[in-house]
Amino acid sequence: xxxxxxxxxxxxxxxxxxxxxxxxxxxxxxxxxxxxxxxxxxxxxxxxxxxxxxxxxxxxxxxxxxxxxxxxxxxxxxxxxxxxxxxxxxxxxxxxxxxxxxxxxxxxxxxxxxxxxxxxxxxxxxxxxxxxxxxxxxxxxxxxxxxxxxxxxxxxxxxxxxxxxxxxxxxxxxxxxxxxxxxxxxxxxxxxxxxxxxxxxxxxxxxxxxxxxxxxxxxxxxxxxxxxxxxxxxxxxxxxxxxxxxxxxxxxxxxxxxxxxxxxxxxxxxxxxxxxxxxxxxxxxxxxxxxxxxxxxxxxxxxxxxxxxxxxxxxxxxxxxxxxxxxxxxxxxxxxxxxxxxxxxxxxxxxxxxxxxxxxxxxxxxxxxxxxxxxxxxxxx
Amino acid sequence: xxxxxxxxxxxxxxxxxxxxxxxxxxxxxxxxxxxxxxxxxxxxxxxxxxxxxxxxxxxxxxxxxxxxxxxxxxxxxxxxxxxxxxxxxxxxxxxxxxxxxxxxxxxxxxxxxxxxxxxxxxxxxxxxxxxxxxxxxxxxxxxxxxxxxxxxxxxxxxxxxxxxxxxxxxxxxxxxxxxxxxxxxxxxxxxxxxxxxxxxxxxxxxxxxxxxxxxxxxxxxxxxxxxxxxxxxxxxxxxxxxxxxxxxxxxxxxxxxxxxxxxxxxxxxxxxxxxxxxxxxxxxxxxxxx
Numbered sequence: 138x139x140x141x142x143x144x145x146x147x148x149x150x151x152x153x154x155x156x157x158x159x160x161x162x163x164x165x166x167x168x169x170x171x172x173x174x175x176x177x178x179x180x181x182x183x184x185x186x187x188x189x190x191x192x193x194x195x196x197x198x199x200x201x202x203x204x205x206x207x208x209x210x211x212x213x214x215x216x217x218x219x220x221x222x223x224x225x226x227x228x229x230x231x232x233x234x235x236x237x238x239x240x241x242x243x244x245x246x247x248x249x250x251x252x253x254x255x256x257x258x259x260x261x262x263x264x265x266x267x268x269x270x271x272x273x274x275x276x277x278x279x280x281x282x283x284x285x286x287x288x289x290x291x292x293x294x295x296x297x298x299x300x301x302x303x304x305x306x307x308x309x310x311x312x313x314x315x316x317x318x319x320x321x322x323x324x325x326x327x328x329x330x331x332x333x334x335x336x337x338x339x340x341x342x343x344x345x346x347x348x349x350x351x352x353x354x355x356x357x358x359x360x361x362x363x364x365x366x367x368x369x370x371x372x373x374x375x376x377x378x379x380x381x382x383x384x385x386x387x388x389x390x391x392x393x394x395x396x397x398x399x400x401x402x403x404x405x406x407x408x409x410x411x412x413x414x415x416x417x418x419x420x421x422x423x424x425x426x427x428x429x430x431x432x433x434x435x436x437x438x439x440x441x442x443x444x445x446x447x448x449x450x451x452x453x454x455x456x457x458x459x460x461x462x463x464x465x466x467x468x469x470x471x472x473x474x475x476x477x478x479x480x481x482x483x484x485x486x487x488x489x490x491x492x493x494x495x496x497x498x499x500x501x502x503x504x505x506x507x508x509x510x511x512x513x514x515x516x517x518x
Numbered sequence: 519x520x521x522x523x524x525x526x527x528x529x530x531x532x533x534x535x536x537x538x539x540x541x542x543x544x545x546x547x548x549x550x551x552x553x554x555x556x557x558x559x560x561x562x563x564x565x566x567x568x569x570x571x572x573x574x575x576x577x578x579x580x581x582x583x584x585x586x587x588x589x590x591x592x593x594x595x596x597x598x599x600x601x602x603x604x605x606x607x608x609x610x611x612x613x614x615x616x617x618x619x620x621x622x623x624x625x626x627x628x629x630x631x632x633x634x635x636x637x638x639x640x641x642x643x644x645x646x647x648x649x650x651x652x653x654x655x656x657x658x659x660x661x662x663x664x665x666x667x668x669x670x671x672x673x674x675x676x677x678x679x680x681x682x683x684x685x686x687x688x689x690x691x692x693x694x695x696x697x698x699x700x701x702x703x704x705x706x707x708x709x710x711x712x713x714x715x716x717x718x719x720x721x722x723x724x725x726x727x728x729x730x731x732x733x734x735x736x737x738x739x740x741x742x743x744x745x746x747x748x749x750x751x752x753x754x755x756x757x758x759x760x761x762x763x764x765x766x767x768x769x770x771x772x773x774x775x776x777x778x779x780x781x782x783x784x785x786x787x788x789x790x791x792x793x794x795x796x797x798x799x800x801x802x803x804x805x806x807x808x
Contacts, residue, residue: 280626348622350618354620450658504798
């Protein structure tokens with residue numbers, strides 16, 4: 138789960154990393170009040186879950202409350218790479234002497250944590266890495282040991298961060314790494330981590346991705362969601378325990394297992410159609426899971442046909458068929474459903490399905506045949 | 519020969535007293551797998567349908583000579599379960615089925631096991647290993663498999679079943695089917711499994727099922743180029759997946775330009791693998807190569 142900048146900074150502050158003082162604002166008036174409250178010069182920053190805000194005009198410096206009001210008026214409602222700004226963060230302007238780049242993530246190839254640090258922060262780090270590879274220092278961290286003192290210090294020297302404040306920079310790295318691990322983040326990125334005029338090291342930005350598999354350790358993290366504007370169908374699916382992603386096509390997809398569902402989207406595309414969603418019911422889906430999944434798709438006006446592709450392992454095909462039958466009774470389905478069942482209890486499942494076969498419930502033998510039928514029906518419908 | 523599991527497998531199931539562990543543990547046993555013990559802390563001394571339960575993996579190994587552990591422990595405790603199995607002298611293979619383990623737990627367990635005990639870890643978040651006619655350690659429905667000469671390795675669960683089904687329905691049996699799992703830090707990689715299939719005299723062809731995210735398929739391609747002489751049929755799921763969206767599996771995400779299905783297909787094709795763009799074509803492709 139990607140956090141807003143201010144949410145990430147609240148986690149940094151919790152771990153002892155200095156961050157500028159700030160306030161949330163959802164209206165220009167609230168931004169003015171925040172600026173009055175903070176005093177002096179402030180920065181008004183768009184809160185969106187996407188990079189490149191600065192270039193898009195989503196970050197502006199204000200001399201005082203009136204200007205903060207004006208900037209907030211401009212920024213709120215702005216579209217940044219398809220994300221609408223509903224919230225700005227108003228924070229005290231910082232005195233910047235140097236801008237660094239810091240990130241911690243998992244290097245999947247090496248299977249260890251990876252620290253990336255550069256003295257050339259504040260800009261597009263990928264461009265720096267291409268133009269001046271030596272300016273970007275990368276170091277692997279053994280997840281069993283963690284980031285040691287010597288490593289933090291070594292990174293600071295190799296990245297040529299300011300020598301006079303090297304201890305503070307190394308301490309900030311260790312605290313950010315501690316946040317990365319103990320708060321179960323997939324990514325902690327700070328660009329820029331700044332050195333202030335009086336030698337302090339401060340996180341001026343944050344990009345934090347939380348590992349939702351670890352939310353059982355951090356029940357309070359669910360509260361971050363309250364600030365997000367979630368796509369209604371994705372929200373409905375999540376609340377029902379379904380893995381759903383909205384796509385652009387017209388064939389609704391329901392399947393069990395991420396790989397099989399991904400593959401189903403590909404085969405639909407291969408036979409000339411396009412999927413309107415990714416929906417994985419997971420392992421061990423019962424009849425109600427299938428009914429729930431179909432219910433979610435009824436909320437999508439772009440769906441013209443639905444393809445249910447099940448290869449039962451833990452999942453039982455008879456329960457899937459039963460779920461389809463129940464949905465036909467209880468829900469108003471506007472589109473035909475093509476069903477392919479294989480694996481555990483497929484014979485029983487197909488029998489149940491035979492009882493409800495009609496123009497709008499069509500069995501298919503193979504994945505490819507199912508995709509062809511579903512695409513044809515979507516084009517007709 | 520089969521790889522990883524066969525008639526010499528002596529299986530202990532961590533979490534045999536839970537509903538999933540019990541269902542699959544006993545399905546494995548019914549298939550002929552030598553299920554010798556279960557482990558649930560606090561329930562030592564009891565039994566489940568005649569299979570003795572121990573408080574720890576070490577005790578189970580001492581009493582039964584178990585050499586393989588299957589982990590069915592809930593996500594919050596699964597990494598600890600893997601460490602416990604690795605620490606038990608005598609356990610040579612750990613198959614971790616559990617889905618949803620926090621990424622940091624997984625990375626820690628992987629590195630600890632690799633550096634400290636060297637025990638082979640398959641998974642987590644995987645369907646396990648099935649050697650048709652010999653042993654099944656995992657959740658793959660065994661009735662879809664057939665004994666034969668094709669090795670199957672896959673990052674996905676149900677897509678593995680799909681691939682096995684395509685092979686079996688054309689009379690193409692399998693030596694071993696290995697699900698390595700869809701998480702960011704799998705204990706066993708494509709390369710590890712390819713190495714074993716290449717060395718296995720009974721395996722005549724290899725089917726490899728990849729998906730978007732990471733660079734495991736590209737690493738596999740480099741390995742195939744240098745070491746694999748047997749024919750390889752590959753399928754990569756997620757050609758139409760949009761960047762930046764996690765497609766169900768924690769590891770299945772295209773970030774920027776890396777991890778795309780197209781790049782993986784190209785890498786595999788360039789080293790001579792037969793890349794099919796539809797799982798239904800897997801059986802046909804293998805038939806034409808054998």
